[in-house]
Amino acid sequence: MPESSLQVSEVAEVDGDAQDLSTVSYHPGVSLPNSPQNVAIVGDYIHNYQAHLLAGIREVLDAHGVASTIYVGRELVPEGHSLHSANLVYDLIQPQQHSGVIIISANLGRSASEQEMAAFASRFHSLPTVAIGRKIEGIPSVVIDNRAGMDALMDHLIVNRELKRFVFMRGRTGNEDSNIREQVFRDKLDFYGLHLDESLVLNGDFRVGIAYDEMTKLLAATTDFDVVVAANDEMADGVIMALRKHGLRVPGDVAVVGFDDDEHYRNAIPPLTSVRQPFLEQARVATELLFNEGIRTDIYLPAQLIVRESCGIKSTASSDHSLIRQIEQLSGLHREVFEKYRFAASRPERHQAFLEDFKTTLLEHLHQDQHFAIWRVRLGEFRRVIRSTLDDALLEASEVLYSDAQTLLYDALQMAHVRQRLAETNNAVLLSNMTSAVSYDALFETARKYLKNLHLERAILVLYSSFGSTLNPESRVVFTEGITSSMDGTPFPTSQLLPNSMRSELAHGHLLVTPLFFQQEQYGYLLADQPVDIFFDEQTPQHTISQSIHQLEQMHALQAAHNRLEQRVADRTLELQRLNTQLWHAAIHDVLTGLANKALFHEQLQRVIARASRHPSQGFSVLFLDCDRFKTVNDTFGHHIGDRFLIEFAQRVESSVRAQDTVARFGGDEFAVLLDDIQEPQGALKIAQRIQQALSKPFEIGGHLSAVTASIGIVTNQGQYRQYEDIMRDADIAMYRAKASGPGQSVVFEQAMHDHLLARTWLEGELRQALSQRALSVYYQPIVRIETAELIGFEALARWKHPVRGFVSPAEFISVAEDIGLISEIDQFVLREACQQIHAWSKIAPQAKQCFLSVNASTLQFSRPDFADVVQGILHETAFAPAFLRLEITESLLLRRSATVQNNINALRHLGLQLYIDDFGTGYSSLSYLQQFAASALKIDRSFIRQLFSSAENAELVRTILAMAQSLRMKVVAEGIESVEQWKWLQQAGCDYAQGYYFGAPMPAEEAFSLLLHDQPLPY
Secondary structure, eight states: TTTTTTEEEOOEETTBBOOOOOOSOOOOOOOSSSSOEEEEEEOOOOOHHHHHHHHHHHHHHHTTTTTTEEEEEOOOTTTTTTHHHHHHGGGGGGGGSSEEEEEHHHHHTTOOOHHHHHHHHHHTTTEEEEEEOOOOOTEEEEEEEHHHHHHHHHHIIIIOOOOOOEEEEEEEOOHHHHHHHHHHHHHHHHTTTOOOOOEEEEETTTTTTHHHHHHHHHHHOOOSSEEEEEEEESHHHHHHHHHHHTOOOTTOOOOOEEBBBGGGTTTTSSSOBEEEOHHHHHHHHHHHTOOOOTOOEEEEEEEEEEEOOTOOOOOOOOOHHHHHHHHHHHHHHHHHHHHHHHHTTTTTGGHHOOOOOOOOHHHHHHHHHHHHHHHHHHHHHHHHHHTTTHHHHHHHHHHHHHHHHHHHHHHHHHHHHHHHHHHHHHHHHHHHHHHOSSHHHHHHHHHHHHHHTOOOOOOEEEEEEEEEOOSEEEEEEEEEOOOSSSOOOOOOOOOSSOOGGGGGGGGGGGGEEEEETTTTTEEEEEEEESSSSSOOOHHHHHHHHHHHHHHHHHHHHHHHHHHHTTTSGGGHHHHHHHHHHHHHHHHHHTTOSSBHHHHHHHHHHHHHHHHHHEEEEEEEEEEEEESEEEEEEEHHHHHHHHHHHHHHHHHHHHHHHHSEEEEEEEEEEEEEEETTTTTTTTHHHHHHHHHHHHSSSOEETTTEEEEOEEEEEEEESOOOOOOOHHHHHHHHHHHHHHHHHHHHHHHEEEEEEEHHHHHHHHHHHHHHHHTTTTTTEEEEEEETTTTTTTTEEEEEEEEHHHHEEEEOHHHHHHHHHHHHOOHHHHHHHHHHHHHHHHHHHHOGGGGGGGOEEEEEOOOHHHSSSSHHHHHHHHHHHHHHOGGGGEEEGGGGGGGGGOHHHHHHHHHHHHHTEEEEEEESSSSSOHHHHHHHHHHHHEEOOOOHHHTTTHHHHHHHHHHHHHHHHHHOOOEEEEEOOHHHHHHHHHHHTOOOOOTTTOOOOOOOOHHHHHHHHHHSSSSS
């Protein structure tokens, strides 16, 4: 590090308790030397990293009362590169319009040399200029010193943890950050005299999948190491998955650490030890340098070591003192809510007022799942701090307040999901209307609504006077939204960004400038308020508006040619007709794929609806398609590759239908097919199967072959439909039912689907609320030794008593929980509650110490790599002996022979608990699978017991199951025993255990305990 650089002292953090990093103080009110008071910010994409930097920059500029203009291009690439057109936006930066410049240089200069970066920055030599993220020669730069964090990480692993056998997972070849982290890693091993085997240095390319593959290869050769150091957190996650698949525990067998402190891995299992880069502080310090012209040196902020459980040290919760300090450092909305919460907690009469205010806040500011997660953590922190300040008289009321606030939070999340779905639907309509606009007025009006729908309250669209491959020197404003000055549509010099009458907009707030272009054609730029949400994607509006202008320009060119041809002589009539056909085709077809657009499909469907009403025998069908992986393709490879993919997708669909059928693109990755004169479901299904078969051939995407499927909803009209909207609504419902069934499914609509959707939507919301309010309970059904009828255990079952409907059937809510991902939470709730309950009984009743517990475990749980760890954690937490636990699984798990399932089975058996196969005989199980699974017992499904005496064949089937179990040395539990005759028959047939209403129905804990205390054979 240069001696002239200003260093900032290193800080290590444990569980988020950090000290102040900066030695550069803020000076609100200090003005920049130049006028006007507007700072130019130069950057590329607005992704997570850049958004965090912009948040820090905005905070300091707002404190000084200074506005900013953020020019969003792409990284500095040479001419001829496909992204070079975006970089022309940097030519709009005029030094005379700004009082300072901040260059977000890390990603911007990823493809540029030091000389190229210095040459780029020299254009701003007349202004105070600061670089963030990468050193630029000649200007002050604020750089994060990764060496300090890596240094502390290695010292911690070698000195504190005494680890000696290291593996290193490097990032992308040639990447500067990866090189620095690897160099410190090697230097530290040399310093402590530890040998590094080069075969233990792996290449993970900063990606989780590659790291997983590389670690799997290494584990096949050796496990002679005790720690893996990954150059980023994503690769650390891939390493942990590979270790678990190999049967190794983290950190029990191998410690794993990462770098970057990505928020997705802070609460992983186990929480990941990492190194945090102080991006927010980096942005604040860099911005303050603009106001401290005396400081011309570089500033290096040290990355911070964050110690969590993955390195082998058990985390401890932050102290109340550190938590209070964190909350005191909050600003803005979270600080305001905390103060109101604290005031209401000490005054019960203010509870309702706070809840009303909090509800308003959530409705205005909670739009995504990420917001919900942040608010849930904040409420927990507020509760913990405030409880320490209350006396006993207020504690109970404060808990009620906290519970009500949590309920509001879950309600707001549910509303957010509804709003998000409506917004997505509205956006899809607006995008379709924008790309099919036939005039600039229609395009601008739709674009205005679209941008407002993205919560961009202030937006200004500027187009060049003429379009070409370079910036035109003259521009005009074509529409505005939410501005304080009057709209001025007269031409003005492009170098001013805005006409003189509107330049006051640059003096307040923070405006993004994003270029509008299509391939090499430059159209203008969009100015919009910088979103405060870090999850904003600026590429989609840029791409969509640019493509819409391109399409409209093509249509205008055709229209102009059409107008010229009308004035020509009669011998050119044939050419005129050809252009008329092109114009008509462009108006009713999708510009990207050439398929019919939504308007043409609507017209065709209305035609066949009218025909079917006159001739009922001439029915039709509609297929509604949604590509199962298009979002992944777009996010991974970008919009240009995504467009090429959609073209090929459309061609395959069109080639799979008949000539008289209509294939249309509705927008995005949604397509529809009108099957003329096919009204039987089987006929429509055959065509859907042909489409699926055509899509099954791998697509070439971004240089890779990738399989793609579609979810297809099918509606057949046999005279019941009269409205276009009803048909498309039902097709959409069927498509989502297909998507829920797994990739590549086709489903025919049934009326019950619509009814089910309404009922299911209600039940899903009620179930989420029941879980958040702990409204579920655990019931216990006795299990007896069949020979003596003595009580030997209980099966724990989830029960839900709704305040209005009463008890909701488990068959009804368990399936919903499985579909929406709540079944694991319910299973773990039942396991924890039941283990705690029986352990508590054992302290009072000696006979409870020998009582075993049987609990259901969903197949989904066994597919989670951490399931065995979760069960072990619950057993440890509740002090319940594993030998008395029985986990019940269904036969379907036997067919899931994945490594993850097998690893979980092995780990659970190693813990000492037993596995039962539930509902045996209703699924498919081969003897070889049963032998490999090595379950302790089979549970004969109640349907066989119910029909025991209905025929000799049923009785013989039960005897066969008992004989098979005996040959496999497995116990048998008979479910559903409701009579003494059934019991006696099973007793004589050699069954081991029994369960059913004859011995006792599922009952609350207090009744089950009374049964246990009685200690007599059942029933009594």
